[in-house]
Amino acid sequence: MATQRIASASARGAVGHSSKKSSLNPSNRRILQANAPALAEGSQSCRWKSTPAIDINSSVVSSKEGDKDIISVVKDLPTGERRTDKLDLSFLDHQAAFKSKTTWEVLRAYVVFNLCAIRPLVDHNEKLMKLGQAVLGKALFGAIMKRTFYGQFVAGENRAGIKPVIHRMHTFGVKSILDYSVEEDITQEQAEKIEMDACVPDAQKDSHNPEAVPHKGNYTGENPTENSISDQESLQENQLNVSKTYLDEIKRYKAHKNFGDRRSGVSSARTYFYQNEAQCEKNMETFLRCIEAVADSTNSTGLAAVKLTALGRPNLLMQLSEVIVRARRYYQEISGQEGFVHEGKVSKEAFEKRFKEKANYEGNPDAQKWLSNMTADKKGLIHLFSWSGLIDSDLLLREVFQVPNLKTGKMENMMNVLTEREEEQFHNMLTRINTILSAASDLDVRVMIDAEQTYFQPAISRIAMEMMKKYNQEKTIVFNTYQCYMKIALHSLTLDIEQASRQNFYFGAKLVRGAYMEQERARAEDLGYEDPINPNFEATSEMYHNCLATCMNRMHELKQYGNDMEKRIGIMVASHNADTIRFAIQKMKELGIEPDERLICFGQLYGMCDNLSFPLGQAGYSVYKYVPYGPVNEVLPYLSRRARENGGMLSKLDTEKKLLRKELTRRVLTGKIFHKPEGDYVPVGFEKMPRFNS
Numbered sequence: 001m002a003t004q005r006i007a008s009a010s011a012r013g014a015v016g017h018s019s020k021k022s023s024l025n026p027s028n029r030r031i032l033q034a035n036a037p038a039l040a041e042g043s044q045s046c047r048w049k050s051t052p053a054i055d056i057n058s059s060v061v062s063s064k065e066g067d068k069d070i071i072s073v074v075k076d077l078p079t080g081e082r083r084t085d086k087l088d089l090s091f092l093d094h095q096a097a098f099k100s101k102t103t104w105e106v107l108r109a110y111v112v113f114n115l116c117a118i119r120p121l122v123d124h125n126e127k128l129m130k131l132g133q134a135v136l137g138k139a140l141f142g143a144i145m146k147r148t149f150y151g152q153f154v155a156g157e158n159r160a161g162i163k164p165v166i167h168r169m170h171t172f173g174v175k176s177i178l179d180y181s182v183e184e185d186i187t188q189e190q191a192e193k194i195e196m197d198a199c200v201p202d203a204q205k206d207s208h209n210p211e212a213v214p215h216k217g218n219y220t221g222e223n224p225t226e227n228s229i230s231d232q233e234s235l236q237e238n239q240l241n242v243s244k245t246y247l248d249e250i251k252r253y254k255a256h257k258n259f260g261d262r263r264s265g266v267s268s269a270r271t272y273f274y275q276n277e278a279q280c281e282k283n284m285e286t287f288l289r290c291i292e293a294v295a296d297s298t299n300s301t302g303l304a305a306v307k308l309t310a311l312g313r314p315n316l317l318m319q320l321s322e323v324i325v326r327a328r329r330y331y332q333e334i335s336g337q338e339g340f341v342h343e344g345k346v347s348k349e350a351f352e353k354r355f356k357e358k359a360n361y362e363g364n365p366d367a368q369k370w371l372s373n374m375t376a377d378k379k380g381l382i383h384l385f386s387w388s389g390l391i392d393s394d395l396l397l398r399e400v401f402q403v404p405n406l407k408t409g410k411m412e413n414m415m416n417v418l419t420e421r422e423e424e425q426f427h428n429m430l431t432r433i434n435t436i437l438s439a440a441s442d443l444d445v446r447v448m449i450d451a452e453q454t455y456f457q458p459a460i461s462r463i464a465m466e467m468m469k470k471y472n473q474e475k476t477i478v479f480n481t482y483q484c485y486m487k488i489a490l491h492s493l494t495l496d497i498e499q500a501s502r503q504n505f506y507f508g509a510k511l512v513r514g515a516y517m518e519q520e521r522a523r524a525e526d527l528g529y530e531d532p533i534n535p536n537f538e539a540t541s542e543m544y545h546n547c548l549a550t551c552m553n554r555m556h557e558l559k560q561y562g563n564d565m566e567k568r569i570g571i572m573v574a575s576h577n578a579d580t581i582r583f584a585i586q587k588m589k590e591l592g593i594e595p596d597e598r599l600i601c602f603g604q605l606y607g608m609c610d611n612l613s614f615p616l617g618q619a620g621y622s623v624y625k626y627v628p629y630g631p632v633n634e635v636l637p638y639l640s641r642r643a644r645e646n647g648g649m650l651s652k653l654d655t656e657k658k659l660l661r662k663e664l665t666r667r668v669l670t671g672k673i674f675h676k677p678e679g680d681y682v683p684v685g686f687e688k689m690p691r692f693n694s
């Protein structure tokens with residue numbers, strides 16, 4: 001298969017944005033040129049199209065070179081009976097766990113995991129790595145890292161470099177999710193400054209900057225009691241003793257300096273800080289190159305992962321999240337119903353009736369138009385706003401998030417004021433995610449949108465759902481992520497499955513426990529809102545298993561309809577927890593969901609918990625490793641997180657060390673020290689054995 005190269009990204013017209021008029025000045029419709037050296041925001045030398053490939057590409061073979069050098073070509077091998085081993089559900093079978101590894105690799109893992117158990121080493125790992133770099137020089141330090149930590153947790157420097165690793169995993173039944181793992185190495189102070197700059201709305205920052213002057217919409221901020229929903233709320237809050245839960249919820253969508261460094265307390269997830277639009281363009285290009293790499297090196301059976309905070313300014317996600325909560329409250333006030341709009345408890349007609357009683361509706365064309373634009377089906381309301389207008393046409397946030405005032409019937413902005421620049425930045429963010437998903441759809445690569453902090457998550461999840469609606473019409477291309485440490489996880493998941501069914505699109509979900517627990521708890525306590533996280537680990541595990549069971553029961557239900565209806569739901573069990581994997585497998589057996597149906601797949605990180613991933617893959621389950629790659633001296637922050645995460649899971653680490661020790665002993669005693677890992681497994685989803693030409 002020839003190496004595939006995605007053409008100029010944004011310019012590909014992934015989004016139907018150009019079709020509609022915009023109230024913005026056309027010269028503002030632009031994205032800064034990503035590879036121009038440090039272009040300042042607002043600079044004039046901008047262009048409205050994607051950039052050429054970024055630096056990872058310079059270390060990556062070009063399409064032509066790639067064709068010659070290293071290609072994962074499919075040789076016509078008949079699959080025949082797929083080789084599958086019996087799965088030992090104790091996950092303590094060391095031979096099955098490490099047969100894809102040379103003895104040197106087993107020994108390296110043993111040494112690395114032992115080092116991860118030394119507390120001072122883990123606590124000071126960043127300083128030690130910097131010291132190592134300074135004393136030994138980058139080249140020697142890089143070489144040592146490659147033989148140790150880097151070799152354990154990172155697959156290679158570039159697309160060409162990771163192919164042998166990916167290929168070897170494939171021959172042992174394990175597929176890949178590619179993740180370009182270069183992370184910014186900035187101090188806490190820098191992170192806080194960058195975050196506060198990016199998270200505070202322009203209008204609150206600098207009233208002298210003409211760019212920061214709020215757009216004069218119908219909400220000018222001059223007469224808040226009449227015009228602004230938020231001020232209307234504060235009046236009502238005082239007068240009507242508005243529910244504490246609602247006030248609690250609103251509090252969390254404000255940036256807070258103490259939590260400006262979003263990395264703190266987080267070891268199992270990457271953090272992106274917003275620098276400017278050019279950087280976001282670069283990030284988009286990186287994601288596009290990952291998608292190409294997936295298409296190219298995994299025969300499109302691999303996956304790619306995307307983070308929305310990498311693609312735009314985070315305050316916009318915060319403000320959008322806040323609007324979602326405000327909209328819920330508005331809906332509750334009019335309908336008299338608790339809960340979310342798309343729970344479908346209220347029909348459009350009933351909503352309209354209540355609205356007529358409360359607001360000045362008759363003879364009010366704006367309010368009538370607004371009501372007629374709401375999305376509903378025979379079960380009831382789905383959305384108050386035109387999300388597709390936002391995603392697919394040039395509608396601005398302030399145009400979409402308008403509602404009639406309950407007393408006067410006049411249309412008002414539900415969102416706090418955005419400047420034209422912010423509207424532009426939001427538009428750019430949507431264009432980028434659309435460009436990525438459109439490319440993924442063309443190349444038949446599935447993309448998981450990662451879940452992040454609770455104050456971004458309502459917006460991320462909503463955008464992910466809209467993207468599913470757009471791209472998952474014939475198969476599951478886009479996956480949303482559900483964090484089961486959240487008290488509301490099952491509720492959100494159930495509603496989203498329901499929405500997918502009502503709006504007739506394929507639903508993809510990655511289930512995780514959640515990576516931001518400590519930070520979420522500390523923030524809730526500091527800012528005085530209810531802790532959004534389940535009270536303990538057991539409650540999180542129970543939530544995880546309930547979410548998983550809900551999805552699987554739904555698959556089972558759909559299966560009864562025939563026509564491959566069960567394929568309308570796809571789940572990734574992204575966890576290193578053996579009990580959770582056992583639960584999934586048990587439930588699959590109970591409901592007759594076969595491993596090779598690819599309805600359920602499993603995900604673990606490269607270099608961690610091989611005792612779960614490899615036996616699963618070799619037993620014919622669909623399983624993925626998150627495969628990080630990037631130049632050795634630039635992935636140190638990633639390695640530092642890996643060291644910390646491993647250092648924090650001592651009991652899992654003990655199990656892995658014990659298994660590695662047993663395998664080493666077995667190889668020595670049986671004379672298998674020179675074991676050459678050559679697998680003949682065909683991963684689920686492959687019809688033929690992938691072949692690697694070196």
Ligand SMILES: Cc1cc2nc3c(=O)[nH]c(=O)nc-3n(C[C@H](O)[C@H](O)[C@H](O)COP(=O)(O)OP(=O)(O)OC[C@H]3O[C@@H](n4cnc5c(N)ncnc54)[C@H](O)[C@@H]3O)c2cc1C
Nearest residue numbers: 268450451512513514515536537540574575576577603604
């Ligand atoms: C392939 C993959 C993709 C991922 N993608 C994302 C993502 O998009 N977003 C994201 O947030 N995370 C993501 N993660 C990380 C994930 O959320 C977990 O942090 C990590 O996997 C550890 O959970 P576990 O189930 O593997 O292991 P376990 O060790 O069984 O569980 C640890 C987790 O349990 C929860 N927990 C621990 N103690 C408590 C407590 N006292 N109260 C409540 N809950 C508790 C926490 O979530 C903690 O991380 C991903 C992980 C993988 C493997």
